[in-house]
Amino acid sequence: MTKTFVITGGTDGIGAAVARALFARGDHVVVVGRNPEKGRQLAREADRTPGSLAFVPADLSLMSSTRRTADELAGAYPRIDGLVLCARYFRTGRRVTPEGLEGNFALFYLSRVLLGHGLLGALEKSEGPVVVNVAGPGQDTPVDWDDLQSAGQYDGVRAMFVTGRLNDLHGVTFAERHGAGPVRYVLFHPGTTSTSFAGEYDAPTAAFIERQKASAKPATAVVPPILGLLDTPPKEPLSAFSLYTRLAVQAELFSPEAAARLAGVTDDLLKPYLN
Incomplete structure (x- = not known):
């Protein structure tokens, strides 16, 4: 039976590599992204395979656009078998969206929360539904609860790492709220991978990224463990992996108290966009 998978950030890097593997084996892939030409190129590739691909243009840094998506x-898809969250965009300098949210916080964290919420009903209709959040779990960057959107002193790398921490904590909340249902939530760390590294960099950071690309593994190397999670989701409501290695989600980094605190803030921010 053909399965349907939604991938955000699916026109480049890890997302595109996973999309290619899925439609090559006959699945239907829905890629959400900002670049229509890249979406059309992937669709043309899919036309030569047993599977298929649909591209949905969206700016996921805007919560209104994320909710519409x-x-x-x-x-369009009453049953969705898996949601793979890959979209992110690095900025050396801080940017605030038209909705008043810091761009990285909005795209890399809030949009992932909102999509999981909005697609929950369709996921629950699958026999083995799973959300794979590619967010780098296990980072120990401290959370500044008084400045979650890095307004005081912005550093692009730290902002990316701390937002990964927020995704860890949201995984705890998702499992607490929906763990009795069929949807499994997986936090996934790909390790250093040669992706598109989409973003806006100052000169020193751009040079560092080029050095990273030269030594990083290809995006295709990350595909097998992600496919394994999509095909055979873990039994636990929440799990975390670094490639094939399971990480402990009972550690302090996954504190239920911190997760509850973040959930309260998140619910307030997303209230205009939730049912």
Whole structure:
């Protein structure tokens, strides 16, 4: 039976590599991204395979756009077998979206929360549904609860790492709220991988990224463990992996108290976009 998978950030890097593997074996892939030409190119590739691909243009740094996208996907696909969250965009300098949110916080964290919420009903109709959040679990960057959106002193690398921490804590909340249902939530760390490294960099950071690309493993090396998670989700409501290695989600980094604190803030921020 053909399965349907939604991938955000699926026109480049890890997302695109996973998309290619899925439609090559006959699945239907829905890629959400900002670049229509890259989306059309992937669709042309899919036309030569047993599977298929649909591209949905969206700016996931805007919660209004994310909510519309979730509604569109839920309407078009009553059953979704897996959601793979890969979209992110690095900025050396801080940017605030038209909705008043710091861009990295909005794209890398809030949009992932909102999509999981909006597609939950369609995921629950699958026999083995799973959300794979590619966010680098296990980082120990401290959370500044008084400045979650890095308004005081912005550093692009730290902002990315701390937002990964927020995804860890959201995984705890998702499992607490929906763990009795069929959807499994997986936090996934790909390690250093040669992706598109989409972003806006100052000169020193750009030079560092080029050095990283030269030594990093290809995105295709990350595909097998992700496919394994999509095909055979873990039994636990929440799990975390660094490639094939399971990480302990009972550690302090996954504190239920911190997760509850973040959930309260997140619910307030997303209230205008939730049912």
